[in-house]
Amino acid sequence: MKSIKTILILFACAIVSAFTIKTTEGYHVGDVIEDFKLKNIDDTMVSLSDYKEAKGFVIIFTCNQCPYSVVYEDRIIALDLKYKKLGYPVIAINPNDPRASRGDGFEEMKVRASEKGFTFPYLFDEGQNVYPKFGATKTPHVYIVSKSGMNVEYIGAIDNSSRKPEAVTEKYVEDAVDALLAGKKLVKTKTRAIGCSIKVF
Amino acid sequence: MVKKCFITLFFISLLGSCKNEEITFVQSYTYNELKTLLEKNDGKTYVINFWATWCAPCVKELPAFEKINKEYATKNVTVILVSLDFPKQIAKRLIPFINKKKLQSKVVLLNDINEDFWIKAIDSTWSGAIPATIIYNGKDRKFYEQSFDYDQLETELQPFL
Secondary structure (H helix, E strand, C coil): HHHHHHHHHHHHHHHHHHHHHHHCCCCCCCCCCCCCCEEEEECEEEEEEHHCCEEEEHHHECCCCCCCHHHHHHHHHHHHHCCCCCCCCCEEEEECCCCCCCCCCCHHHHHHHHHHHCCCCCCEEECCCHHHCCCEEECCCCEEEECCEEEEEEEEEECCCCCCCCCHHHHHHHHHHHHHHHHCCCCEEEECCCCCEECCC | HHHHHHHHHHHHHHHHHHHCCCCCCCCEHHHHHHHHHHHHCCCCCCEEEEEEECHHHHHHHHCCCCCCCHCHHHHHHHEEECCCCCHHHHHHHHHHHHHHHHHCCCCEECCCCHHHHEEEEEEHCCCCCCCCCEEEECCEEEEEECCCHHHHHHHHHHHHC
């Protein structure tokens, strides 16, 4: 009897801790990522394996309403235009639960993408199963993945001046992709920037 | 002309004082300047919250910080709200927000573009998402990349007192 009680208590503790301990886990640089299948704003399903010609991916967790995402929209489009033809397309994923983040619904994503003229897929992480695997915590949050081994090569920010595009002195993502394209070692594989926490319901 | 200016200024200041301590200015800090607020060693407990007016979960948890600031003032606890609003939004959004919500805790602005440097310097585990909070007293320090309600915040604060 006593042991059943103990087990129950332990079980209850395990449940409580499972819900309270923050998951900071996720992919680290060097890890192999799992492919995903998510709905794009054109209502098709997109997986990384669809990109037969790609050499890698610039995966960016971003959203409609976060001011830091918004200030980066033009720079994300520019990245896609520059690197898609070199084999590193941008894949944008909105990780927010629209019930917890007004303005991040799938229909609103379509509107924003067409207003801004997104040149890249803008995927909806329906059910929020993908971003936790990556360990993304905020928007925008970038993961550069090389396709040969599906390894994470870089995690972090787009550049070193989110709020002032004219003050950028280091373009982290461009530097990383340029190095990958040239077969060189990346100088910086991890950087940080302020962003909006990912919204869960 | 000068006289006119003075009269106008006089009325503006009068208007200001009538409106019951409305603020018109928020002190802006670079990270190096802010550092002194994050490393005091005066026996007090500091609760430092990183937030912005556009950050919904931050705005939602502000009342908990305000309440701590009020309830624990006599226990040597000071709350400092470090805004990460964009500099352009200070006059348009941050100041009106502080006045509208009648925030009593000290609000400062962190305006420093080199985020990759200062996010790590503030805490090695901080990914850069807000809200984020530091509670410290001298060398005792804890960092939280999460949202709080009043009870949680009070529970975390207790061991520092």
